[in-house]
Amino acid sequence: MIDGYNFAYLDERTKRMIRRAILKAVAIPGHQVPFGSREMPLAYGWGTGGIQVTAAVLGQHDVLKVIDQGSDDTTNAVNIRQFFARTTGIATTERTREATLIQTRHRIPEAPLKEGQVLVYQVPQPEALYKLEPRRSETLKLHACEEYGLVNVKLYEDLAHWGRVETTYDYPVLVNGRYVMSPSPIPSFDNPKMHRMPALQLFGAGREKRIYAVPPYTDVMSLDFEDHPFKVEPQGHACALCGCTTSFLDEVLQAEGERLWTCSDTDWCREQREVA
Amino acid sequence: MYIAVKGGEAAIEASRQLLAEARRGDPAVRELEVMQIREQLGLLVDRVMAEASLYDPELAALALKQARGDAVEAIFLLRAYRTTLPRVAATEPIDTAKMRVRRRVSAIFKDLPGGQLLGPTYDYTQRLLDFSLLSSDRAEPTRENSAPTESSAKTQRVSMPNALDTLADEGLIEPSLPSEGDPPPPDITRDPPVYPLPRSARLQMLARADEGWVLGMGYATQRGYAYTHPFGGDIRFGAVALELVPDELGFAIEIGEIDVTECQMINQFGGSATVAPQFTRGYGLVYGHGERKAMAMSLVDRALRADEFDEEVTAPVQQQEFVLPQGDNIEASGFVQHLKLPHYVTFESELQLIRQLREKHFSEEVGK
Numbered sequence: 001m002i003d004g005y006n007f008a009y010l011d012e013r014t015k016r017m018i019r020r021a022i023l024k025a026v027a028i029p030g031h032q033v034p035f036g037s038r039e040m041p042l043a044y045g046w047g048t049g050g051i052q053v054t055a056a057v058l059g060q061h062d063v064l065k066v067i068d069q070g071s072d073d074t075t076n077a078v079n080i081r082q083f084f085a086r087t088t089g090i091a092t093t094e095r096t097r098e099a100t101l102i103q104t105r106h107r108i109p110e111a112p113l114k115e116g117q118v119l120v121y122q123v124p125q126p127e128a129l130y131k132l133e134p135r136r137s138e139t140l141k142l143h144a145c146e147e148y149g150l151v152n153v154k155l156y157e158d159l160a161h162w163g164r165v166e167t168t169y170d171y172p173v174l175v176n177g178r179y180v181m182s183p184s185p186i187p188s189f190d191n192p193k194m195h196r197m198p199a200l201q202l203f204g205a206g207r208e209k210r211i212y213a214v215p216p217y218t219d220v221m222s223l224d225f226e227d228h229p230f231k232v233e234p235q236g237h238a239c240a241l242c243g244c245t246t247s248f249l250d251e252v253l254q255a256e257g258e259r260l261w262t263c264s265d266t267d268w269c270r271e272q273r274e275v276a
Numbered sequence: 277m278y279i280a281v282k283g284g285e286a287a288i289e290a291s292r293q294l295l296a297e298a299r300r301g302d303p304a305v306r307e308l309e310v311m312q313i314r315e316q317l318g319l320l321v322d323r324v325m326a327e328a329s330l331y332d333p334e335l336a337a338l339a340l341k342q343a344r345g346d347a348v349e350a351i352f353l354l355r356a357y358r359t360t361l362p363r364v365a366a367t368e369p370i371d372t373a374k375m376r377v378r379r380r381v382s383a384i385f386k387d388l389p390g391g392q393l394l395g396p397t398y399d400y401t402q403r404l405l406d407f408s409l410l411s412s413d414r415a416e417p418t419r420e421n422s423a424p425t426e427s428s429a430k431t432q433r434v435s436m437p438n439a440l441d442t443l444a445d446e447g448l449i450e451p452s453l454p455s456e457g458d459p460p461p462p463d464i465t466r467d468p469p470v471y472p473l474p475r476s477a478r479l480q481m482l483a484r485a486d487e488g489w490v491l492g493m494g495y496a497t498q499r500g501y502a503y504t505h506p507f508g509g510d511i512r513f514g515a516v517a518l519e520l521v522p523d524e525l526g527f528a529i530e531i532g533e534i535d536v537t538e539c540q541m542i543n544q545f546g547g548s549a550t551v552a553p554q555f556t557r558g559y560g561l562v563y564g565h566g567e568r569k570a571m572a573m574s575l576v577d578r579a580l581r582a583d584e585f586d587e588e589v590t591a592p593v594q595q596q597e598f599v600l601p602q603g604d605n606i607e608a609s610g611f612v613q614h615l616k617l618p619h620y621v622t623f624e625s626e627l628q629l630i631r632q633l634r635e636k637h638f639s640e641e642v643g644k
Binding site for chain 2: 039082
């Protein structure tokens with residue numbers, strides 16, 4: 001563990017401040033709680049919110065996994081995992097089922113998460129309505145009054161124009177029947193995994209200074225209409241490495257324009273190959 | 277079969293080594309010393325301190341050396357360090373009327389109490405490249421043969437009243453008063469912003485906002501986007517005393533000095549049925565010597581007071597939520613550049629959608 005810094009970099013008073021925000025967020029599922037986001041030694045937009053949440057809840061006996069795009073070996077995931085290994089000395093893993101805390105960017109692991117696990121999302125833009133109303137002083141009122149007409153009209157216009165909703169990631173969800181929430185830029189493929197998940201889901205937005213949460217076993221519904229229910233479109237390929245047809249696949253360009261489809265969740269892919 | 281997802285760890289380590297080499301440059305050239313940066317690139321050091329909101333010239337110079345002169349990267353380094361520092365105490369408000377002034381100009385009076393003091397400025401240098409600076413063994417100007425320098429003219433700290441004071445005495449300009457009840461200002465580095473922000477928080481954000489952004493925003497007001505009729509009332513640069521009231525003493529003691537640049541802009545205001553016509557103010561204050569930033573800041577501050585004066589909001593520079601969060605160059609730089617992080621999962625989702633939409637488009641076309 002590196003000298004001169006507290007366990008997990010942040011000082012204990014800052015961690016307490018963040019934990020208070022997390023507790024409030026858990027108590028009001030889907031509601032964005034402002035917090036005194038600190039300037040971290042990592043660029044804004046690169047996971048400063050997720051890192052602060054992780055730092056605030058990590059204990060000495062936790063086992064940490066960090067993924068970006070579903071993979072443990074993408075550069076930013078490596079960097080964040082190294083950061084916590086250096087500042088805490090705790091164990092890290094690439095195995096979803098062995099981790100007690102998973103920090104993620106853009107994916108939810110394929111292996112179902114269990115009670116006692118914590119999933120920390122890195123969030124670039126916590127305000128689900130920002131493309132429709134950029135003034136946060138206004139969106140605050142819209143959430144308070146449960147006034148979600150703007151987003152419903154947007155979905156309707158998509159259906160009228162394209163015949164389908166034109167959002168494929170960061171697809172807005174309704175949490176606990178009350179707050180419209182950004183699930184962070186995960187593919188809409190992952191949205192159903194959030195619904196009644198046994199693990200605790202925490203969301204940290206450092207630059208925008210907001211924390212929100214979905215407690216275990218909470219309803220998370222992707223926004224839709226009765227006559228146009230939300231659905232995940234199949235990709236129509238199998239993983240070239242493990243043969244899985246139910247996981248989210250990366251499209252990898254090969255020489256001469258050929259394409260290879262492989263599991264985005266690299267740990268899931270390893271598991272499938274070991275089982276086979 | 278090759279899949280380019282492994283090897284992140286080794287690549288990062290190699291990148292760090294390449295960066296260290298790039299920072300050093302040609303090893304045949306003598307390494308730059310931090311003190312040289314501090315003493316000879318002072319304006320850059322000042323900018324880094326201002327936008328990092330940490331007054332420490334030596335660490336700012338170190339950050340610049342480490343960042344290869346990239347101001348925003350240096351500001352980032354210094355801010356990340358600043359976060360780890362404990363808050364020991366808050367000083368008393370600085371008194372710029374008691375500044376040890378090294379430069380002071382006012383554009384609204386030919387002469388005034390305290391006088392006009394040009395000090396060190398690039399304003400009248402004629403901007404011709406001085407090729408003699410190319411060689412390092414030239415004769416240094418000495419204190420004896422040169423005009424009075426800053427240190428030889430080391431001024432006593434005397435009261436230099438602000439040029440706006442006499443106007444305020446006559447009631448011609450709005451008085452400079454604390455807000456109703458004089459509440460303690462929020463700390464923008466600890467309290468998450470909730471818009472609309474009070475002026476005390478707006479000024480904090482502007483003081484450490486990106487100089488280029490503030491300059492452009494201020495300039496926009498001069499080009500007609502929320503024009504504010506500005507006059508350079510009082511622009512000064514120099515050292516001010518920092519005073520602290522320790523609990524065990526109960527009275528203020530001086531703990532040191534910092535250099536600041538202050539600009540008080542005078543702006544027009546029409547008055548109303550209940551308020552007599554009066555000039556209004558825009559305020560700018562930055563660490564170190566930063567006139568361009570302080571002046572631009574005062575223009576933006578005035579434009580952001582639209583609601584106070586019941587002015588119609590017609591331009592982005594009058595909108596807090598446009599001007600302030602976007603002006604933070606560390607937040608902006610991080611988020612703009614995060615686009616180079618992998619986004620292939622979300623992009624794949626978009627690819628899938630656009631392929632399906634195109635398929636639908638062409639099948640419908642065929643059907644026509």
